[in-house]
Amino acid sequence: MIDVLVVGGGPAGLATAIHAALAGMEAVVVEPRPCPVDKACGEGLMPTGAAALADLGVAVPDGVPFRGIRYVDGRHRVQAEFRDGPGLGVRRTALHTALARRARDLGVRVVPGRVDVVRATGEGVRAHVTGGPDPCGPERAHLCDRNLCERDLCGSGLGARWLVAADGLHSPIRAQLGLDLPSGGPRRYGLRRHYRVAPWTDFVEVHWAPGGEAYVTPVGDDMVGVAVLSSERRPYDEHLARFPDLLARLDGPPVTPVRGAGPLRQRVRRRVAGRVLLVGDAAGYVDALTGEGISLALLSARALVGCLRAGRPEEYETAWRRLSRRSRLLTAALVRARRHPPAARMIVPAARRLPAVFGAAVRSLA
Known part of the structure; x- marks a missing residue:
């Protein structure tokens, strides 16, 4: 049985798979799109995100x-x-390429397709995969050469101890598990x-x-x-x-x-549901205004795998809340101010009059 099955091969999913591989776990990623994948993104990594990328052993030459x-x-x-x-x-495509290369070098396997059904089993999770090539065709020969057919990598179902949903802002896995909450405003x-x-x-x-x-x-x-x-x-x-x-x-x-x-705001009940964990945008999102999405995804991926490795997956919820707390509070405050024109007009003048406060906020997010 696979240790960690990651649904979604964007930065959050690949970072999770890389951390799992570095921890000695077998990680498989399911992703329908060929690499690199582009998407709407501010493309700025805060210093913590840049450091987290270096910790993964990922170098982006064009950053x-x-x-x-x-x-x-x-x-x-x-x-x-x-x-x-x-x-x-860094261009989203360059970041994706660098992460994919690092994952490949560590032995992470990417299975083309989509996961449309997830169900619990006695010892883990089984995911039904559609939309990829013939699972036993020539495209999968490199898997069969390693005898992975016998270990649930062939056929339409993949079995794993843990499943990580890194399938984006409008995560189908999150919706299937009933973890979405209404987003007001x-x-x-x-x-x-x-x-x-x-x-x-x-x-x-x-x-x-x-x-x-x-x-x-x-x-x-x-x-x-x-x-x-x-x-x-x-x-x-x-x-x-x-x-x-x-x-x-x-x-x-x-x-x-x-x-x-969009819509950008996504509220989530929790990030751990049995043997399924959410990471990246799938874990919840406030807004892109403070530019921390990728950095938070990289840091959360490390925390998630650390919890799995320690045998305490339930602690990931607390870890995610701790990592994202400052970002969530500041971003929510700015978005609320944006809704009221008089307050919105004062954001930059107030920051200019209070440079120490503005600097503290920036360094806190960084």
Whole structure:
């Protein structure tokens, strides 16, 4: 029986599989899409996330360091530097490729397909897999050569001691297990595109305007990613028009299509349900505003595997809450302020008048 079956081969899922392999466990990932997978993402790793990536033994050659966070609203700006090293701006595709390479080198196997049904068994979990190639066809010959057919890697069902749902913001596994909770308040969405222009700063910039924010991350020597966040559903260019100062800097051509995600807020009853554990966006999400999604996913993956290795999976819930607490509280406070125009207009001016408070918040998140 497989030790850890990971549903979803994005950064959270691959990080979980890598940690499991490093802990001496057999890890298998089920993912329907070929690597690398792109998605709407701010693409900035906080310093803790960059350090967690290094702990995995993952090097991303195309990453761009950034030294802090800057808030801008047209008339005001304020910035704070990280205290314990830089963050890392990196294309989602480059990050995915690097994680996939590391997982492969550690012997993690990726099975193409989707998990549509999960059920408990006497000693673990069994997952029904659909949508992949013929499980005993030539595409799977490398598995059969290692006699893994006899160990539940062939056929439409995979058996494992533990199943980790890393299947994204709208996790089908989470929904199947009845772990979703209603999410109150306005729904917020994110859209992202890249521009061929040299970064003008080594800070991640968050631009504020009525109705939304623009999150700018340097991801290459000649490229920036620009994600817009808003509760209003409208085309990307209409959102971007609200930021004339930013728009003036984007004098290079867009080089990637617009990708979207949302609704962003996802409330979850709990992250442990029997032998199924949730990680990454599947574990719950507040908003992309503070840019911590990938960093939190990497840290949570390490905590999850640590709990499994210690034989105390139930402790993962507490570990996840501890790791995400500051991010959840600050992000929720900013999103609440965004709902009220007078309060929203004061966010950047207040941060500018209280630079020590702003700096403490940035360093706390970092």
